[in-house]
Every structure is written in structure tokens, then in C-alpha cells.
Amino acid sequence: MFAFTHLFVLCLGFLAFTHSRGSPLTFLPFPADVQRSLPVNFTISALNITLPNTNTTGAPMVLGQDGATGGAQLEVLSTWNSFPYNDFPALSLFGGQLRAFTKRGEWITNATAPSRGQPLGWLTSRLYHTTATDYSVVPVYGLNLAKYVLAANERADLWSLCSWKGPRGQTNVVFDVSASPPNPGYDIADCYGVWLIVVPTLPPHSK
Numbered sequence: 106m107f108a109f110t111h112l113f114v115l116c117l118g119f120l121a122f123t124h125s126r127g128s129p130l131t132f133l134p135f136p137a138d139v140q141r142s143l144p145v146n147f148t149i150s151a152l153n154i155t156l157p158n159t160n161t162t163g164a165p166m167v168l169g170q171d172g173a174t175g176g177a178q179l180e181v182l183s184t185w186n187s188f189p190y191n192d193f194p195a196l197s198l199f200g201g202q203l204r205a206f207t208k209r210g211e212w213i214t215n216a217t218a219p220s221r222g223q224p225l226g227w228l229t230s231r232l233y234h235t236t237a238t239d240y241s242v243v244p245v246y247g248l249n250l251a252k253y254v255l256a257a258n259e260r261a262d263l264w265s266l267c268s269w270k271g272p273r274g275q276t277n278v279v280f281d282v283s284a285s286p287p288n289p290g291y292d293i294a295d296c297y298g299v300w301l302i303v304v305p306t307l308p309p310h311s312k
Contacts (some may be wrong), residue, residue: 139241139259146195146206146306149255151184151266151278151299163302164266167191168205168214168227169275180205180214180227184266187276195306201238203255205229216240219257222285224277225264242303255301264299267291 150163167190169183185191193205193214203216205227214229218237228235242253243261254261263281268274269290279285282296 138244139256140243140253141198141201141238141241143198143242143253143303143305146197148194148196148304148306149182150302150304151264152302153266153297154300155297163299166278166301168193169277171224171226176232177228177230180229181224181275182227182278183275184277187268187274198240198242201240202236203240204236219280221281222279222283222289224267224279225257245300252305253303255303261300262298264301265296266299267293267296 149166151166152158152163153160165185166182167185167188168180169188171179171181173179180193192207194208195206195210197204197206204212205214205216206212207214213231213234214227215234215236217226217228219225219239239258241256241259243256243259244252245254255264257263257280260281265279265282266276267279267282267289268276270292277291278299278301279291279296282293285291285293
């Protein structure tokens, strides 16, 4: 048991080293480390793990516009720099559901199921509350940057930031760009891998 623990600590130290060097990072959490609920609200920052990076806090993320359909408004997780508005200042995780709250604390917005090669999408509606349960958080050990990173399908290492083409194009979080469809709306060569850092806020979320 001691040998295993010692090896585990050494591995975590290596992860911290490769991250500090700005090297590409494969993050494979132990199943027991995955948590599907958090007791507090939070925001998300996207931390570049692909290129050398002096920014240790990451780019703040918000829910950007993605159109509307059939009584529902669609959003995507975007950088605040590309969409400088924040109508949903608090997120929460409960039973694998990734939720967003309005400035009044109202919960009518949920993340949709992760789709490979597609942005992390959201749906806002008062008519129905169908929610995906594919999300979780994974603790980050040995780093002073954050306590948790967001995962989808228990993978925290498949997020990228990609810039959409055209006027007012947003920079959005994409899940697994390696599986992007033809003409995805972004240039895969310009995408870069990120960790989605969970930044706790108060008060605790409502169940």
C-alpha cells in the first residue's frame, strides 16, 4: 500500500511538472476521484495546457449566444473576451447535471449532452428541464491553481478552445476536436487544449 501511494505521489508530481512546462497533458483520473456533485456554486476558467503559458488563472468563461429554437434559447461556453456579457454568473453540478443560474438565482438553464467535435452547449427553457447527466469534476493534485477541473464522460483532457469564423465569432469550448465534423465552423489547427478550472463561489446551490 505504501509503495502504491508513493508511486501515486510521484506521478502527480510529474503531472505538475509537465503542466508548468506548458507541455501537452493527458489527464486520466482514478474512478474514485470523479465527483458528480459539488456543494457550492462556481464559475469556469479555461487554462491553456498546450502552449507555454504564464497565465495561471485561465480565461474566464461565460455562456455565449448560440441561437434559439422551439421555445428554448441556446448557449455555448465561450470566453468572456469573445462574448463580454455574463447573464449566468453561477454554475452548479448536481448528480452529473451541469446547471446555470441567472443573476436572480433562477435555474432554467442546463448543459446539453457532450458531443464529440461540438461546443459545450446549453439550453434555456421554462417549458422543460430535460438534463444531461454526463458531467463531473476531477481533483487536481499538486497544483496551486485550483481544486477541481470539469470532465465530460469522466474525461477532463478532451476540452479545447476554438475560434469561430465570421463577424462576431466567439471562442468556444469544444469537446474532443479530434472528432470534429466536416466544416465545423472553426479551424482545428487554431484550437488548443485547455483544462476547465472550477472556481468556487457562494452561496451553495439549490438542489
